[in-house]
Amino acid sequence: MKFIVCVKQVPDTSGKVAVKADGTMDRASMAAITNPDDLNAVEAALALKDQNPDAKVVLVSMGPPPAAAMLRELLAMGCDEAILVSGREFGGSDTFATSQILAGAIHHLGLEQDDIIFCGRQAIDGDTAQVGPQIAEKLDIPQISYVADLKLEGTTVTAKRMLEDGYMTVQTQTPCLVTCIKELNQPRYMTVKGILECDQKPYQVYDFNTLKDEPLIELDTIGLKGSPTNVYKSFSPPIKGAGVMLEGSGRETVEKLFATLEEKHII
Amino acid sequence: MSTFVNTDPSAFHGVWVFCEQRGGELMPTDFELLSEGRKLADDLGVELCGVLLGDNVEGLVPQLGGYGADRVYVCQDPALKDYTTDAYTKVICDIVMDKKPEIFLIGATNIGRDLGPRCAARLHTGLTADCTSLVVDTAKYKEFLKSTSTLDVDGMKWDMEDKGLKMTRPAFCGHLMATIICPRFRPQMSTVRPGVMKCAEFDQAKADACKTELYPVSLCDSDLRTKVLEVVKEAKDTVDLIGAEVIVAVGYGISKDPQVGLDLAQKMADALGGVVGASRAAVDAGWVGADQQVGQTGKTVRPSLYIALGISGAIQHKAGMEDSECIIAVNSNSSAPIFEVADYGICGDLFQVVPEMIDVLTNK
Numbered sequence A: 001m002k003f004i005v006c007v008k009q010v011p012d013t014s015g016k017v018a019v020k021a022d023g024t025m026d027r028a029s030m031a032a033i034t035n036p037d038d039l040n041a042v043e044a045a046l047a048l049k050d051q052n053p054d055a056k057v058v059l060v061s062m063g064p065p066p067a068a069a070m071l072r073e074l075l076a077m078g079c080d081e082a083i084l085v086s087g088r089e090f091g092g093s094d095t096f097a098t099s100q101i102l103a104g105a106i107h108h109l110g111l112e113q114d115d116i117i118f119c120g121r122q123a124i125d126g127d128t129a130q131v132g133p134q135i136a137e138k139l140d141i142p143q144i145s146y147v148a149d150l151k152l153e154g155t156t157v158t159a160k161r162m163l164e165d166g167y168m169t170v171q172t173q174t175p176c177l178v179t180c181i182k183e184l185n186q187p188r189y190m191t192v193k194g195i196l197e198c199d200q201k202p203y204q205v206y207d208f209n210t211l212k213d214e215p216l217i218e219l220d221t222i223g224l225k226g227s228p229t230n231v232y233k234s235f236s237p238p239i240k241g242a243g244v245m246l247e248g249s250g251r252e253t254v255e256k257l258f259a260t261l262e263e264k265h266i267i
Numbered sequence B: 001m002s003t004f005v006n007t008d009p010s011a012f013h014g015v016w017v018f019c020e021q022r023g024g025e026l027m028p029t030d031f032e033l034l035s036e037g038r039k040l041a042d043d044l045g046v047e048l049c050g051v052l053l054g055d056n057v058e059g060l061v062p063q064l065g066g067y068g069a070d071r072v073y074v075c076q077d078p079a080l081k082d083y084t085t086d087a088y089t090k091v092i093c094d095i096v097m098d099k100k101p102e103i104f105l106i107g108a109t110n111i112g113r114d115l116g117p118r119c120a121a122r123l124h125t126g127l128t129a130d131c132t133s134l135v136v137d138t139a140k141y142k143e144f145l146k147s148t149s150t151l152d153v154d155g156m157k158w159d160m161e162d163k164g165l166k167m168t169r170p171a172f173c174g175h176l177m178a179t180i181i182c183p184r185f186r187p188q189m190s191t192v193r194p195g196v197m198k199c200a201e202f203d204q205a206k207a208d209a210c211k212t213e214l215y216p217v218s219l220c221d222s223d224l225r226t227k228v229l230e231v232v233k234e235a236k237d238t239v240d241l242i243g244a245e246v247i248v249a250v251g252y253g254i255s256k257d258p259q260v261g262l263d264l265a266q267k268m269a270d271a272l273g274g275v276v277g278a279s280r281a282a283v284d285a286g287w288v289g290a291d292q293q294v295g296q297t298g299k300t301v302r303p304s305l306y307i308a309l310g311i312s313g314a315i316q317h318k319a320g321m322e323d324s325e326c327i328i329a330v331n332s333n334s335s336a337p338i339f340e341v342a343d344y345g346i347c348g349d350l351f352q353v354v355p356e357m358i359d360v361l362t363n364k
Ligand SMILES: Cc1cc2nc3c(=O)[nH]c(=O)nc-3n(C[C@H](O)[C@H](O)[C@H](O)COP(=O)(O)OP(=O)(O)OC[C@H]3O[C@@H](n4cnc5c(N)ncnc54)[C@H](O)[C@@H]3O)c2cc1C
Pocket: A013, A014, A036, A124, B250, B251, B252, B253, B254, B256, B278, B279, B280, B281, B282, B293, B294, B295, B296, B297, B298, B299, B309, B310, B311, B312, B313, B314, B315, B316, B317, B320, B330, B331, B332, B333, B336, B348, B349, B350, B351
């Protein structure tokens, strides 16, 4: 029994977001963090492992070599193994290409009847929430997204799937994929024991050569060139001209403000 | 499925919209998407079609017509009553492979974001998430860029014949806008953020003229790997932020006396016929319900008037509100970033300024 968790290292957008002169993100100047929802995915897997001590939690991440630091931290949280999928040929992949490569990596690792794959709901850099469902489709397994509560009994997975106006209770069988939201749990911390042990845990890198013969990966739809979607133009939105700072904050100011709004038919 | 070839754009025609229903009721995003889809279909000179799945949902077709659909494909089966990924994906991919639309739009609701990627992966095409602008006509795209970017639009080379779908979405919390295309595969698919596209006026003549096309459903047990045990609609007082014309939003700045702060916001909202929204900090503090959160992880809103009370204006908050037509900010810190997007800023204590505002409004 394996709990496979797909985790992504993302730039921390909660601080200053740096944009370069050419309009692209200055990733180098931003701290790299584990995608917040993915921590909930890791916690969900670890919590199930607490109940099923024979299970292994295996991390899979696709990204450039610095993602290794994130994987080490997650191993220190209690995960058992990590796989970094990394290769120049994979760079620039859109969600279709990314999910294909991750599905290929999971297939390479071997997906068994009682396995569950965990993803975060969405990654904060792209905010697409597409990679999880697309991995599930490529592996031809059922998915449950937006999971806020999860139970595993035998091979039956029961989940509370959130909707905007309520929720659904959904049931399926393993192997399956779930995407996790922050309401699901509170991620645990690394332990001292975990930190001491993490360097001894199995850690592998899958590069292009490892995966190039995987049947789920079509070599002409991966990477920047192969991705079905391409960036046509990118631009930074114009800084909205700073508006009028009204003088004072007393009654007169407020009266003037509402008079202006009325004139402009805003109210 | 192996017979589905999608690399020849000339074999694909029409603009399609997935029309989501829950418990037999259409979602507001359906109307927004149809209104937007109508413009694309007109620019391409093709039909706008809705795709409606459910059990006994035929009766909803005229409503979809009223917002622009020429035709609605209706797939009805008890197994389609409630959304399941497997059944909906199967039915939709079957009909897309059969009829071959060139554009397929899906609302970026929790259901649309489950369905869209699954379908795109099966159809072997790209999917652009959470778009805020969709254009096919190159001249219109140039106009769009002129009004939303600082690019030297006239200095660039353009293929004016190009009718590919140009899908624009914010990335990195709105710090960067990216226009995405999907040149090699069809359909061109995107999910569209709820509340962003403007809804057209309901047109009774179009509603009457809309064609219903019942499309046979073929599902077998192996297609249905997930079971819905229950659907629970949360009977909370949901505040309809997305449709609101006026939003008065509170932030952590009400912390001195949250109850008074909320009362003030509610009174001002009442005086303006609006609703109360909030920043994440106010939601996290438990003062306001999560469905009232505006921002990257909350809702995207574009009311005519957005009044931010005690909100600093973090990028994640701005991402959800900066397209409001008019923004007023009240904040005691004159260098709060919210003033960078505000049309009118008042630097002051909201507990003093807001009572004045309410007084002026109610004694007009
Ligand atoms: C991944 C991620 C997603 C996020 N998503 C969202 C989101 O969807 N929406 C969202 O809002 N945030 C979101 N955030 C959080 C965001 O970064 C900010 O922390 C949050 O918006 C701050 O809320 P605030 O402005 O109310 O609080 P603060 O930043 O604490 O600001 C309070 C403001 O009130 C002013 N103030 C204090 N007292 C008074 C007074 N008496 N009168 C007037 N003004 C006063 C202060 O000057 C200050 O500017 C997200 C963060 C992350 C990391």
